Amino acid sequence: MTRVRVEVDGVTYEDDVEPRLLLVHYLRDRLGKVGTPIGCDTTNCGACTVLLDGVSVKSCSVLAVQADGRQVTTVEGLGIDGTLHPLQRAFHEEHALQCGFCTPGMIMAALDLLRENAAPSDEEIREGLEGNLCRCTGYQNIVRAVRRAAREMRTPAQEREVTS
Template sequence: MAKINVNVDGVGHEEEVEPRLLLVHFLRDRLGKVGTPVGCDTGNCGACTISMNGKSVKSCSVLAVQADGAHLVTVEGLASNGDRHPLQKAFHEEHGLQCGYCTPGMLMAALDLLKENPDPAEEDIRAGLEGNLCRCTGYVNIVRAVQRAAREMAGERP
């Protein structure tokens, strides 16, 4: 067993884990962060995307021991004081989801994109989300949602 210290959604955790435990399973099974789904288990779909030290990572491709000392943010950590994050609001308002399975990963990847590029063009959004697959929507409303969130985060009215 290995001991790790992580900060998840603003809360510190010290845990003993098997060295082979995937981060997605640590988050879901040990910490109850079930908003991060297990999608493909191969790193292809992006449903399990979280923020690790400010960068989006696919948590099914990271071992829990690799996260030792890291600050992690899951989709559950986006809301603040009961208020949804602008990305969460925009996905709701622009109908950026259908079945919702990919949504947590899309939100986390979009968050990383908007940190790097607060005013992305449609092509930038599509490129920034290309590692996250949606089997339902066709991405049009997802792109609109990210554009809307970018405007709102910049202080414009949607």
């Protein structure tokens, strides 16, 4: 067993884990963070995407021991006091989900994209979400939701840069 100290959604956890335990299983089975689904277990679908120190990773490809001393953000850590994050709200309002299975991973990958590019084009959104698969929506509403959230999340200074 290996001792890890991980901050997940703003809360620090210390646990003994098997060295081969995947981060997705640690999040779900140990911490109860079931908002991070297990999709394919082979890094193909992206449903299990979380942020590790602010960068999106597929948690089925990261060992829990690799998260030692780091910050993990799950989709459950985005909203504050029952208020949806702009991406969560945009996915709801733009009907960017059907079954909802891919939604947590899509939102987390989009959040990483918007951290790097506050005003992405539709093509850049599609590239940023590459590796996150959806079997239901056809992606149009997902792109629309990310575009809407990007507008909401931009600061006035960023908005001026985009329009000038």
